[in-house]
Amino acid sequence: MRQNKEPTVILGVDPGTALTGYGFIVEGPLGELKTLDYGVISTPNGIPLENRLLIIHAELKRLVQLHRPASGAVEKLFFQKNVKTALSVGHARGVVLLALAECGVPIMSYTPNEVKQAVSGYGSADKNQIQQMVKVLLALDDIPRPDDAADALAVAICHLHSRRFENLANEDET
């Protein structure tokens, strides 16, 4: 039997040293999705990397303490073809994972294909299609900007869909 659920806040993050996208979404009583908050943590060019990481870490913890997500989702990054980019994104991703773990937020990772599949039902969807689907699924008037925020919301939606499947599977078993 389906149980009444408390509205559950889900966080999606798209890490980067210059821009880290974030999106907090909630699932309403009828399964409808809503955005609670989204945007980017932006760090200035030309400051030392460690100062950028300090900003990302502090700002993400502030947002998590504000919205208290039940869980967080971060994209897996093995798709990075460029070693320099992978290393740079790795720094930001490490600090993002640390901030969530410090706040006791369980973390799931999804591949880019899993995110595309969950949002659009199509693993090879392009960026614009994904963004259109994010807009529709979250009943927004416009595509969320910048791209990093839209990507973060897509990861959050992917995580929420994945939780639904798990719940369905658990219901089947009981």
Next chain:
Amino acid sequence: MRQNKEPTVILGVDPGTALTGYGFIVEGPLGELKTLDYGVISTPNGIPLENRLLIIHAELKRLVQLHRPASGAVEKLFFQKNVKTALSVGHARGVVLLALAECGVPIMSYTPNEVKQAVSGYGSADKNQIQQMVKVLLALDDIPRPDDAADALAVAICHLHSRRFENLANEDET
């Protein structure tokens, strides 16, 4: 004129998600180098990455608060040829930079060649030669183990040499 110096503690770090090497060295009044502490922060296999990062972050901050280094040196990692390794090391390196920045420790980065050059006077020295030189320069009875600790000490020595050159250059100017 050469001024009397307070013994200055320098930290070198070799970041990794499984093993993060660290080495604290001090320069004595006659310019001789001594190890204050060195070792590795080891994290268990099979736990989530974010828990490994929590351990690295907490343990490094504990060590920094204990030894209060004047500055820290971390190897630049652009030499990573493997994207997966670069991403993994990037996570650990991001958390290391964050921990040092949170403790107010100024950070310098050196390329592997700069480290080899500083320790052995030879940019193409092999790992064993570097470790032998670390042993000699720090007047140790044996090569520091494991490799990650020896690498961290090599980075610390590189940073101390670099500071000396800066001091010499400043003396020439005044």
